[in-house]
Amino acid sequence: MYYVYNMQLTEGKKKLIEAWGTLGSSWGINRAMAQIHALLMVAPQPLSTDDIMEQLNISRGNANMNVRSLMEWGIVKKELKAGERKEFFYTDKDIWALARQVARERQRRELVPIIDVLSEVQNVEGGDKVEVEEFNNVVKDLKGFTENLNGIFDKFGKSDQHWFYKTLLNTMK
Amino acid sequence: MYYVYNMQLTEGKKKLIEAWGTLGSSWGINRAMAQIHALLMVAPQPLSTDDIMEQLNISRGNANMNVRSLMEWGIVKKELKAGERKEFFYTDKDIWALARQVARERQRRELVPIIDVLSEVQNVEGGDKVEVEEFNNVVKDLKGFTENLNGIFDKFGKSDQHWFYKTLLNTMK
DNA sequence: ATAAACTTTCAGAAAGTTTTGAAACTTTAA
């Protein structure tokens, strides 16, 4: 009886980790990174690098690299247990914190560079008046769009608690 | 004099196409697809497959495949010119239409599947009461999060005009 | 019917990304 029930939990964890890894990889977080995050979310205790390697079947290098990225993103933290040499890692289980960080990362990596390019190509001049005007209009639209997106990410990235989605959902009711 | 000014327009188009391609590839639209879209946005006339191949330096297969995807997404349309056998393609230059379609695609491809998994693993049972309860709480949180995200995408994907971002930006002022 | 003009398909090649694992490096305890 014990085993049957226990399988359900283990099975559930596996499925969750796998699914979260898949979702992550379509959101600019690589598979291993998202899986480590999921593993830490469902782990009752902080885990060591060896635990992570073993449970996800990944190499030491991979585990180390992605744990470090998660720490850089402020999603995962290190804990030192008294009397142990190993480092143990945990996540604070607030998924909105992760979402905000993802927003900030993507804003920095993707939105800011294109806004720079759009500013750069704004207001070109040229031979064909009509064509130039049309081009400048297109650039203006794209810039407006991208800046709005950037603004949304900005608000979201900086929002405390659940402010963003509460506000948003209320508005949309 | 003509040439100098004209270079500016050509140069601007090139930069824009390249930048839009890069942005696309981090948003689940492949590079060539995004570049074709950008090219059509700045083209004064609808373009044929040969035009696209030539201007972006890509193969016929690649051009064809991605034009078709853009048409499937409803972003690009076909035009038949009288007396010409070739097909010419154009985009309606509404960037928000593209954004809404991207939202719909990603919702379908990414959000819906993970919500299904989360529903599946919800309420597992097991040996350790505390651990099971914690797991179920994590799943509940993730499901709530993902469903909210899905709701936002839903609204956005279905919104007419600029409704979404107007509402959002007003709220956030 | 036929052939020219054009479009589509798809297997293999190229390019890009992630992972491994062993070596180098760092820290700690005795």
Added chain:
DNA sequence: TTAAAGTTTCAAAACTTTCTGAAAGTTTAT
């Protein structure tokens, strides 16, 4: 010190995605 325990790095391998180009398919005009 030094050696054991642990962490980090990075070149090569594995895997994934995208692109090419030639062949097959389709349409149109005669």
